[in-house]
Amino acid sequence: MTNTLARIAIVLALFALWEVLSRMGIVNPRLLPSASDTLATLCDLLRRASVRNDLLVTATEVLAAFALAVPVGALIGFLVAENRYFADVTKPLLFFAFSIPKSIFLPMFILVFGVGFSQKVGFGFFSTIFIVIMSTTTAVESIKVEYLTVARSYGATAIQTAWRVYLPSMLPVLLEALRISMIFNLTGVILAEMYASRDGIGHQIATWGENFQMKQLLAGVVMIAVIAIAFNEMIRWVETRCSHWRT
Template identity: 25%
Template sequence: MVSTVESRDTVTETPVAEPGSLPSPPPRAEPGRGRTATLRARAIAVRSSAIVAFLALWQLAPTFGWVDKTFLSPLSEVLAAAWDLILSGELWTNTSASLIRSLSGFTIAVLVAVPVGLLIAHYKTVSEILTPLFTVFLNTAAVALLPVFVLIFGIGETSKIAIITYACFWPVLYNTISGARNVDPLLIRSVESLGVTGPRLFQKVIVPAALPTIFTGIRLAGAASIVVLITTELVGAKAGLGYLISNSQFNFQIPQMYAGILTVAVVGVGFNGLLAWAEKKLTRGRAG
């Protein structure tokens, strides 16, 4: 009698490709950490090259007499003046005053413009009533209305916040209208057929779909709030970055004047970056 003994050793099977099929390609190796860091450093260098070149030209042009040093201070002197303003607390006092005005007007404009834009986009009657009036005001520059705001609200904080609100209102409003009107009508009708109407329709469908376009208007409004703010602070202000720039020019403190201008640029870039970060967080997952 022949006995059969089964082997208990573990056998590793090798997958065999089926006839007529191509073998699967080997998995791609992910780039190492060193490679990733190199690519990231290169991207940062490319993006910042123009800024570095501009700052270098700013330093070299007055230093070597390419432009009159009296009217364009070297970057090193501007940074030294900014440091002195920081140590004295004057820069923070003026920056905080400007930020309060700018953020107040910007926030009011967003809170009013987004709901109004959604109503105009979704309800034809509201659009027919408000669009002609809004078209007139849209084509009237905020700076041109500065004397009117001063006469109505006085020369204090109220007039400055009001004109910033006016300037920020229009980009938010019209981008909200554009975004809401571009929502797929079939999607809206499908959701309405399920009984979702009124505020829940805006909350669940229209606002999420229009959010990227709305944020485009919000970022434009953020830039407008800084520009109009400086203009308003040149008239009748006792604090703020616009006041700092104007007062420094009047007293011929040129490095200090450029320090104020540089601070305005830093605040504007930082504000835009904050809005871009908020947009990324709120619209995450929409691509899927």
């Protein structure tokens, strides 16, 4: 409870500083509209059917990319961690691929998938899968060998070992990875919408920025931030519920 209140206090302080800087003219109000004006603009935008439709489009793309990237990445990460030879071969390649800015591949996705739903989901998937693979690999490698030895010595089947040993040991690390991977996923989809799209909240934000509509632009940024924080806190809540599985 204390941590939550501290976070809320920090956010309120930042908004207060934002308001003061703009209202007192320390920062040009045309460049940085006040926090109150931005929040009023946000409320106005949310009343528009077009903006709500764009939010729904973005949410659908983000969830689709996330639903594909997490199981595929987790499976690949598990295979990498369980096979030493495979791990020695692929780990350097994974770190290399992870270090490359994903935005440089966006034109390729447009050429392959065109401008539409598949392109944005595909790029979101591509932006997310590497962090899921690496996190899953780390989670599997963190399992104590003694646990597996005891389970197998008692004749546990593969399914029982996965359910009773792997999952409880990996879950706390995986939940932390989900929070991080959603950031990559959301960023990838928004970037794809800003680069080439006919709908989605990223497309709207790009349009507001190109037309120097700073109130709408900042309102869109606040909107995305609230969505990201809400998901982060939801995963954090699940993580606390599973804290007894930490070893």
